[in-house]
Amino acid sequence: MISKSTIDKVFETARVEEVIGDFVQLKKAGSNFKGLSPFSDERTPSFMVSPVKQIWKDFSTGKGGNAVAFLMEHEHFTYPEAIKYLAKKYNIEIEETQQTNEQKEKANARESLYLVSEFANTYFQKTLHKTNPGKAIGLSYFKERGFTPETIKKFDLGYSLDEWQAFSDEALKQGYNIEFLEKTGLTIVKGDKHFDRFKGRVMFPIKSMSGRVLGFGGRILTNDKKAAKYLNSPESDIYHKSKVLYGIYNAKQAIAKEDNCYLVEGYTDVIQFHQTGIHNVVSSSGTALTPEQIRLINRLTNNITVLFDGDAAGIRASLRGIDLILEQGMNVKVCGFPEGEDPDSFARENTLEELTTYLEEHATDFIRYKASVLVDEAKNDPIKRAETIKDIVVSISKIPDRIKQEIYLRECSKIMDISETVLFSTLQQLTQKALSNANKAYKKEQQKNVFEVVKNEPQKQTVDVQYELERKIIQILLLYGNRTEIFDDLLLKENDESELVLESEEMEAKVFQKIYLDLQEDEMEFTNDHFKTLYYNIIEKLNQDPEYAIENLVNDVTPDVASEITTILMEDERYELSNWQVQNIFPKEKTDTVAQLVNQTILNLRSFLISKKIDELIQEVKENLHEQHPNILEDVMNYKKLDNLLSRKLDKPL
Known part of the structure; x- marks a missing residue:
């Protein structure tokens, strides 16, 4: 703990x-x-x-x-x-007690997968640095790739012994469950036997954005033609290769800072770039680029530069991924390397300055690059040339921004020497076809669900007034609870004609004190359990310490209550998402009228509860028409008078 x-x-x-x-x-x-x-x-x-x-x-x-x-x-x-x-x-030393075996056993399955993966990561590193085979085979390989000891440590590179059960046996010896070793894919189980999946491979741990080990990539070092050169962990509850990017943990801050992400293909491409001094680089780990991976980058930057090998296969793979990136509304550049070179080898042979200069000079807008590559392939064949132009327009059609579409079409017109009219016409045809297909798919889906449609007309939803008022009280307490205000306190008195009137009397108090006293005086209780719990929590905290920062309450409540608190606390900031200031719209600050806000909310709640009470009394009379109800009728009249007084104060129609 x-x-x-x-x-x-x-x-x-x-x-x-x-x-x-x-x-x-x-x-x-x-x-x-x-x-x-x-x-x-x-x-x-x-x-x-x-x-x-x-x-x-x-x-x-x-x-x-x-x-x-x-x-x-x-x-x-x-x-x-x-x-x-x-x-x-934040470099804070953790004080905790040792977990008991019983506590370890209670760890849930997902957590156990993470624990097994972390153990494997530590084990493979230890094997690399502390065993003779690790040093002679694994460490030698990494050094041949030009990786420094600092780089090897930074990326937690490791080695799995060329033995059938070395890792699995050690994990079992340390108390890890064979079920979770199998689920992570680290161990292959066949009947009553088990084997190491990554036997005889150098290991690249694949981490989440926060640095948790999700899975591994392993490269074989022998010339075994039957074995795959690279082997990845299989899919598991914690590792989904389509949603992960290798190197994102080490690159995330640099990507945000540089506002650009270099996308490469392999593990060593990432590591070599990083070692050279370019840190905003990630890899799709040898898999085809997916929308999920692109969105992961999009959280950090809107700009991607795709780097690829100088061979034809690398070029083709990069072109396939570009359309996916464009669909996400991102800006794409591409950069190739000289034939026979890849990002790894090129970074190893050049200094940071040389590599940076090369990337700046050769990173090309996708439309220019795609045009140059495809035109070169088409050469003097008119049919292929036409197909090439259509291929480029298809890519442009993926862009959600209409202005960008037009700019790229004009650029394509210049490069391909074809009229803009033809290109715009082709784009319109593609757009209409896509829209038609989408409509067909929608109608088909609707037909599937036709028998599930509820015949009854949906009932009009009514506003839960008491819920809204209780929520407003919680909002006031969260936003202004410890503020001191001068309130126009209303006291119910009889005048000289024995009529009930509301008289004003100024009082200075904390907002939370005013609300608490008013609710206590009227014996009003919250009907919503979340609000009721929050209310007493806030009052208790502020009573103990009037300077208590109420936003800290979010640290001490359940997730669903925390979500409600943040919704309330952030409501005033929500308009900033729309940039109202740009349109010369400046919402009024609520802090200017806190006392008035408190009074009106309490009065509205009183008025609502009085009206509710009147309705209940009238209903009671209706249900028992054969009986006399002098007391009830008198109560109704008194409540009506009070309700009229509150309505006048609130400027409500009587």
């Missing part, structure tokens, strides 16, 4: 904008930051981070919370893992 003092220190030290900034590209929006949601596929930012309140809110999914909640949502950390991650990030 992690000690409370460690947890408190983590919360005091960690900055939510710094933590989230490692995973999402954040841009300044007033006093806050905004970015693309890491939990949904979107092109318009709906994700907001507040440095002042130390919370975040994703308006596209409704999720929200503090830095720990983000790590638990995004990286699927457990609470202790999130605390440990932050402690490591």
Whole structure:
């Protein structure tokens, strides 16, 4: 268990904008930051981070919370893992008690997969550096590739012994379950026997954006033609190769800083670039580029430069991935290397300055590059030339931005020496065809669900007034609870004619005190359980310490309550996502009228509850018409008088 003092220190030290900034590209929006949601596929930012309140809110999914909640949502950390991650990030020493065997057994399956993967990562590194075969075979290979000891350590490179069961036996000896060794793909189980999947390979751990080991890539060093040169971990609950990019953990900060990501094919390409001094580089790990991988980059930058080998296969592979990148609305450049060279070899043979200069001079806009490559292939064949032009227009049709489409079409017209009219006509045909196909698919889906349509007309939803008012009280407490205000307090009195009237009396009090006293006086109770719990939590915290930062409450509640708190706390900031200032629209600050806001909310709640009580009394009379109800009728009249007084104060129609 992690000690409370460690947890408190983590919360005091960690900055939510710094933590989230490692995973999402954040841009300044007033006093806050905004970015693309890491939990949904979107092109318009709906994700907001507040440095002042130390919370975040994703308006596209409704999720929200503090830095720990983000790590638990995004990286699927457990609470202790999130605390440990932050402690490591901010160099905080962790005080914790040793886990018992019983506690280890209770760890859930997903957590166990991570634990097994971390153990394997440590084991392979130890084998590389501490065993004779590791030094003679694995370490020698890495040194031949030109990797320095610092680079080898930075990327946690390792070696798996050329023995059938060395790793698996050691893992079992250390108490790891064979079930999880098999599920991670580290061990192959056949009947009552087990074997090491990565036998005799140098190991490249594949990490998540936060640095957790998800799986491995292994390269064989022998000339065994039956064995694959590179072998990756199979799919598991924690490793989905289509959603992972090799090197993202080491590259994320550089990608955001440089506002560009270099995309290569192999592990050694990434490592060699990194060692040379270019850190904003990732790899698709030898698999075909996927939309999920592109979106992972898009959280950090909108610019991708695709680097590929000088051979024809490398060029073709890169061209296939470009359309996918364009579909995501990203800016794409491509850069090839001289024939016979790849990013790894070129980076090894050149200095940082030479490599940087080469990339700057040879990185070409995708349209120019694709045109030059395909035109060269078509040469003097008119049929192929026509197909080439259409191929380029197909790529342009993938771009969601109409302005960019037009610019690229004009560029294509110049390069291919063809009229813009023809290109625009071709683009329109492609767009209409895509729209037609989409409509057909939609209609087909609708026909499938035709028998599932509910015949009854949907009932009009009514507003739950009490819920909204209770929520408004919680919002006021969260935003302004510890502020001191001068309130126009209303007292119910009889005048000289024995009529009930509301008299004003000024009082100075904290917002939370005013609300508490008013609710106590009227014996009003919250009907919503979440709000009720929040209300008493806030009142208790502020009673103990009037200077308590209420936004810290998000650290002490359940995830669903935390999500509600962040929604309330971030409501005032939400307009910043739309850049209203640019349109000369400046929303009024609520802090100017806090006392009035409190009074009106309490009065509205009183008015609502009185009306509700009147309705209940009238219903009681209706249900018992044969009986006399003098007391009830008198109560109704009194409540009506009070309701009229409140309505006048609220300027409501009587």
